[in-house]
Amino acid sequence: MKLRFNRRSVLKGLLGGTAVYVGLPALDAFLNSNGTAFANGAPLPVRFGTYFWGLGLTDTPTGGTRWVPSKIGPGYEIMPELESLAALKDKVSVFSGFRVIGDGRANLVHWSGHASILSGIAPAAASKFDGPSFDTKVADAIGTSTRYKTIDIDASVSRQPVSYSTRTGSTFASPDATPLALYTRLFGPGFQDPNSDDWKPDPSIMLRQSVLSAVTEQRHALMKGLGKADQMKMDQYFSAVRDMENQLAVQLQKPEKCESCVVPAAPKELPRAASVDVVNENTKTMAKLLAMGLACNQSRVFTFVHTAGSSETYMAGQSKIYHQITHDEPTDAQLGYQPETSKLASQVMKGLGAFLTELDAIKEGDGTLLDNSLVMAFSDTGYAKIHAIENIPMFLAGRAGGRHKAGQHIAGKGDSVTRVSLTAMQLAGAPVGEFGAGSMKTSNPIHEVMA
């Protein structure tokens, strides 16, 4: 029987009068016999994303570090603050020693670092970039055949949504800042106020009834035409969607009445800061949703913010926020580094570990979604205590469909951060030959990691 679904198919259904869509993962049925490409010979798509976290990783005033491996090249050792990447080490390249070269422009703290990495230009003002962020160039190159050109996500639970993706340098993307918003973007229409005059289906109903129920007929038809492996994959996939729906539905259920409770006015905004465990949980939840969205070809490009540049996250129960601790914690004389800062950095890196693990959990072809992705993870600063813009931690994760010779440690020795950015663009498939301006202009990607 000829399968009437292909890799571009989307399951469609009606729910409460509104169309809902569920994309499909790259099933074996869509692939060649080796699982390395689509049946018609087209390669599996490479996805690209940026992952940002605030406040760097821990260096020491005497030149020591808690994150830079001593071994250069493949087989680098896992440093304390990279522990959460250990399981994926072979899919992650570490870039140390790269720096922002301002050409006389001041170091705008918690801004110059990532602005330069993303735009290639040391910024003149702390609220703007002097050029577009390069993720938009990648999106223009590889993101045109999907429902969304790019998906912007902010897991930081900040007062204002945080995004560093910009086409103009002055206007930044409006990210999905909650799991629900992301879910709604990926699997249904946008969330609407149920009390508004312009009534649209209540997302809680959508969740309870399940998006999947709206596409039941199509789902059954699809399952019939699949081989056993694909059927299992689809079951797994739809189960995962269902798990997520159940998790999100909890947030939408009205609690039991309680006499002593006086319902306060609904908060109009989320808290401005959140403890790191909450942010990490948020990261994991949103990564799971994003991974599904990417696997289902909703988009091929994303930007993800774990915590903002001057991160306000904190360890639950502590009176100081992470940002403050990076500055005010003295270097421990015996240890040679700031222990609380390092502990928080490790916690923050758990977010990246969880994020990549979610991408790696989705099987795709003979590998995983992460194998067909390239995630450039980076921060705003190196040694956060002094707002250093040298040795800013940068990582490339995922094999980019085989283009990225992952699992290496590259020591930049003072080279511009833009070399890593250019490398990422080229690995992602963007036709970009050079990047940056002034002393950060480069046409020299890091060939060691390019297959």
Next chain:
Amino acid sequence: MKRTIEAALAVAAVLSPLAAMAWTKSYVVEWNEPAMYYGAKTGVIDPGTDCPQGTNPEVDWIKVLMDAGYTREEAEWLRNPANPTRSPVHGQNQMAFRGKNRANVYVNPTSTPDPGLVGVSGTIGEGIDLDGNPKTGFTSPTGEKGIDNNFYKTLGCWKTYRGPQRLSSGALQFNDSMRNGGWTTLIVVAGKGADPMNDPNVTVGIYVSDDKMVKDGNGNIARDYTFSIKPHPKYEAIFPARSRNGVISSTQPTEGTLREPGYWRDLELLKAQVKLEMKPDGSLVGYVGGYRAWQPVYQGWVSARGPVIEALTWVQLPGVYYALKRNADYSPSGPKGEKTHISYALRVEAIPAYVMTPDGTQQVAAVESYKSSAPPLEPVRFAATSFRVIDGIVIDPKAKHQAGPDAVILPPTNVADAGK
């Protein structure tokens, strides 16, 4: 091209058989920091001969707020990071209002009693004997008496300033900024004698340049790069001096202004002197000292966001104000005048560089003033930020609730929509 210009001034030689070979050495400052002698073996907060009890201790802000009249509930709410207005980006503005009748203690530090600041109690200090009196001041690490550095005496146990050379957090922060292009300071030393190491007639000029320093692959400032002097109406200092065994010392005090590695930027020195050593490796290290007005220094911290400075560096700014005032040791109007200035020394490390005249056409061959050719002083342009600081706190004009003497602290008034 040689940096030391031993150009035989042929014409001069003809005119005067006694004219010696003039010489010039030129440098770029690759590191500078307030001269703070470090008396511990290791660490920052650990006890040492300078600060036997260690650094000024971390502040119990709950207690400080309660002492200022806030209830415990209010104080704990203000210090809880989960609350929306806790962000140091916005400086926890209410922290300012802890003076009498909830006056802003940053602009009115005497509205609260002196909370104290641990000062240096050691006897060793770095700097210069500014008053020529060996009985006043510290003893230098090499045994020289009379080192005047009350700035160090006042602030040397502040966590920001304490630490081994080049390793205090304040020095790291501002030198990192300078080395990344924030500003460039040049030093030109010129003599008229035959031996630069022993010359009774030396002049030292300190200038700024618009040319940025360049780092080598190891992140160090590269030697022997070229910089042009930028004539500046303010940043320039010229010191009459002599050299003896390679140590250049002032022969008479002067006045001058340097670009300071600190929040206040202008290091305006009265009775300024230098003590700089020409090292065998070609570098120049030592001190530039003098008396500086202390109130602008205090204002620098206030303008850097008082609550942020306090929270991050373990001081109460009113305590800093009182301590500076208490230890000020110089009055420009005479011994009986108000002591508006405090003795100070900047530790300087400079490396060889080619220094050109402002038009870039030739290397400088003498020390001279370029102020007359400087453009008018421009207003200080701070790096563009997304916030503005007024009276030591960040004001968000869009905020519905502002901190102040009459602000309601606790929820529900503020929690639901604070910061809007």
